[in-house]
Amino acid sequence: MSVLLTGQLVAAVLFGVGLYGALSQTNLVMIMMGVELMLGAAMLNVVFFWRYLHPEMYSGQMFMLVLMTVMAVEMAVGFGVATARFRAKGSVEMEEAGELRG
Amino acid sequence: MIQFLFVLLFGVAAIWFGVKVFTTASMMRSALALLFSMAALGALFMAAEAEFLGVLQLMMMATEMSIMALFMIMYMMSPGGLTPMEMTHQKRFSLVAGVVTALLIVSVAVSQFREPSAVAVAPAPDAQLRGLGGELLERSMLVFQAAGVTILVAMIATTAVAMRRHE
DSSP states (O other): OOHHHHHHHHHHHHHHHHHHHHHHBOBHHHHHHHHHHHHHHHHHHHHHHHHHHOTTOTHHHHHHHHHHHHHHHHHHHHHHHHHHHHHHHSOOBGGGOGGGOO | OHHHHHHHHHHHHHHHHHHHHHHOSOHHHHHHHHHHHHHHHHHHHHHTTOHHHHHHHHHHHHHHHHHHHHHHHHHOSOTTOSSOOOOBOSHHHHHHHHHHHHHHHHHHHHHHOOOOSSOOOOOOHHHHHHHHHHHHHTTTHHHHHHHHHHHHHHHHHHHHHHSOOOO
16 A cells, blocks of 8 residues: 555544544543644645655645644643633633633 | 555554543543654654654654643643543544544545656755755745744733733
8 A cells, every 4th residue: 555545544544533532522621632633634644745746845844834833823822711711710621611602 | 665664653653642642531641642642643754754844743742742731730630530530522423523534534535546656756854954944935935924923923812811810
C-alpha cells in the first residue's frame, strides 16, 4: 500500500477519534483535546500531500504552519474561557453551562 | 519499504494514544496520551522526510501538553482519577458520528486515490529550510504576518477574558 494512502487513512481515523472526543466529553479541557486531535489529523494530511504530491512547492509547509497557529490560538482561547468560567462558577463542566447557549 | 513501516508504526501509535485520551479515567493520563499521540505525529512527519516540521511539532506539542497538564491539575477535582467521575454525554451519538465521519473520509481517500505518476523526491533538509524561509519571507509573507498578529490578538483577548473582575 502507498505511503500517502497510509497517511491519509491514519489521519481519517485520528479525525474520527477526535470528533468522538469533542462530541462526547463534558469537560471543556477534554473537548479541547478532541479538537486538537482533529487539527492534528488535518496537519498530517497537509504534510503528506506536500511530501508525496508537490514537494517542490513550499506553500504546503506554510499551510501546516498556519494550522499550528490555529492550534495555539484554540488552546489560548479555550484556556482563557476555562479560567473565566472556573472563576465564575468553580467548574469547567459544560453540562452546567446551559446559559452559554445562544 | 522502511519508510512505509515507520509510517505504519507511528500511525498506529498516534491512533492508539488518541483513543487512550478518551478511555482513561485519569486526566493526567489523558494529557500524557495526547502528548504521545502528537509526538507520534511529529515522528510521522520525520518519517515522511519533513524534518523541520517534525521537530517543530515535537517541540511545540511538548510545551503545549505540559501547559495542558498544568491546567488539568488546576481545574480538576481529581486529576489523577482517584475518584472516578462521569464526564461524558451522548456517547452513542458521538461514537456513530466519529465512526461514520472516519469511514466517509476513508472511502473518499480510497476511491479517489491515484498513484502519483512520478516518484516525488523530498528536498534535502537544508534545502527545505531555505525553501520554507523563502516562502515565509516572499510569497506567503502576508499570511505569516497575519498568523503572528492573530496570535498576539488571541493572547491579549485571552488575558483580558481571564483576568479577575473588580466590581
